[in-house]
Amino acid sequence: MKKRCKWTKKINAYLDKEIDSKQIDFIDKHLKQCSECKIKLIELQELNSALEDVHIQPAPSYLEQRILANAREVNPTPRGLIKIPVAASVVAALVLGFIFSTQTFSDYTSQENFTLGTNTIYSYLEGTEK
Amino acid sequence: MAKNIMIFEKVVRIYKDNIYGFLLKTLRNPEDAEDLTQEVFLAFYKHMKNVKKDSYKAYLFQTAYHKALNHIKKQKQNKTYTQADLLNISQPEEDKNNLAVKEKTIKTALAKLPPKYQLILELQFYQNLSYKEIAKILNTSVSAVDSRLVRAKKKLKKIISQDFPTLMSN
Numbered sequence: 001m002k003k004r005c006k007w008t009k010k011i012n013a014y015l016d017k018e019i020d021s022k023q024i025d026f027i028d029k030h031l032k033q034c035s036e037c038k039i040k041l042i043e044l045q046e047l048n049s050a051l052e053d054v055h056i057q058p059a060p061s062y063l064e065q066r067i068l069a070n071a072r073e074v075n076p077t078p079r080g081l082i083k084i085p086v087a088a089s090v091v092a093a094l095v096l097g098f099i100f101s102t103q104t105f106s107d108y109t110s111q112e113n114f115t116l117g118t119n120t121i122y123s124y125l126e127g128t129e130k
Numbered sequence: 131m132a133k134n135i136m137i138f139e140k141v142v143r144i145y146k147d148n149i150y151g152f153l154l155k156t157l158r159n160p161e162d163a164e165d166l167t168q169e170v171f172l173a174f175y176k177h178m179k180n181v182k183k184d185s186y187k188a189y190l191f192q193t194a195y196h197k198a199l200n201h202i203k204k205q206k207q208n209k210t211y212t213q214a215d216l217l218n219i220s221q222p223e224e225d226k227n228n229l230a231v232k233e234k235t236i237k238t239a240l241a242k243l244p245p246k247y248q249l250i251l252e253l254q255f256y257q258n259l260s261y262k263e264i265a266k267i268l269n270t271s272v273s274a275v276d277s278r279l280v281r282a283k284k285k286l287k288k289i290i291s292q293d294f295p296t297l298m299s300n
Contacts, residue, residue, distance in 0.1 A: 012280045016254070018261045018272075047283055050290075051255045054233050054240075059150035059167065060160075067142050067168050071135075071175045 004036065011040045015048065138175055141186055146171075148257055149194050155252050156198045157205075158241065166201065170194045188266045191257065195249055195267055202245040239289045247282035254279060 007030055013019045014027045031038050149170055154163035170193045174181070181189045240248050253259045253267065261275045268275065 009280065012283065013261070013276050016261070016279075018276065043287065044283060047287055047290075048255075050232065050236050051251065051286075054155070054236050054256070056147070056151040056256050057154055058147045060164070063150060063164060063167060064142055064146055066164075067146065067171045068139060070168055070172055071138060074172060074175060 005034050007034065007037050008040045011037055012044055015041065015044050134178060138171075138178060141174065141190075142171055145187065145190050149190055152191070152194055152252055152257055153198055155237075155240075155256055156245075156248055157201055158237070162201065166194065166197050169197060185266075188263065191253065191259070191263075191267045192269075195253070198249060199245050202248070235290075235294050239286055239294065242289050242293075243282065243285055246278070247285055250275070250278050251282050251286070 007027060010019060010023065010027060014024060017024075019027075027037070031041060146167065150163055150167045153166045153170075154160060157163050157166070170190060173193050174186070174190055177189075240251065243251070250264065250268070253264050259267070261272045261279075264275045265272045
């Protein structure tokens with residue numbers, strides 16, 4: 001059985017210009033002497049040209065808008081814009097909470113003082129009566 | 131985030147034709163190609179933050195490749211479209227020089243290839259990707275891409291010479 005030329009394996013990459021210039025030069029010269037590689041090259045060229053005859057069809061015009069609309073559905077509001085109101089509400093809640101608690105405390109203490117004061121007056125009055 | 135949306139819009143604008151074309155050629159159904167194109171871009175949008183800018187193209191094709199592969203596998207379980215296509219194109223023998231017929235013949239021959247061969251040829255011929263880019267998409271080596279392309283072409287040639295012997299002789 002006739003031994004196959006080891007360079008036939010490189011012909012595809014040679015045709016696709018996917019090998020370095022040194023190898024390209026070598027195969028250029030090799031093709032002049034090796035009929036097996038030459039046949040392989042012609043076969044591949046034929047096949048490539050047949051494949052290249054098939055044309056690419058562009059996407060329909062509405063597809064871009066459909067893709068963008070789908071993406072907006074996945075994330076209708078940009079995250080950055082969500083973060084601002086969330087942070088603002090947290091701060092507002094904290095401030096309001098602080099104000100409310102301070103006011104309640106002062107109300108409580110003032111009421112307690114008032115009660116204490118009244119009691120003192122009563123006890124004073126009671127004491128003076130005695 | 132608004133910047134991300136702008137980038138996404140730009141990516142859609144640049145690659146929509148490539149991704150759609152790739153899916154249309156491999157699935158041969160405009161509706162399926164449209165649906166999967168949308169899925170591909172949506173998947174990209176969801177993971178955009180984790181994808182490096184110089185890998186956008188590879189990510190899109192990688193996603194499209196896997197989606198197409200899954201779709202073809204599902205389709206092949208219950209479809210015999212290649213035989214039907216064959217009947218359609220074997221009639222006009224006198225029109226063998228006609229480019230449309232030639233194109234249809236190649237499409238039919240491509241459809242008879244195993245999905246992994248169809249997709250790699252699609253990436254090379256119709257998306258004009260280099261071996262290095264294909265290797266990145268398929269997560270393999272450049273030499274593996276070369277070998278797979280050789281096998282794909284060998285198989286395609288066999289199909290053409292068996293089923294459409296007149297095609298390669300012109």
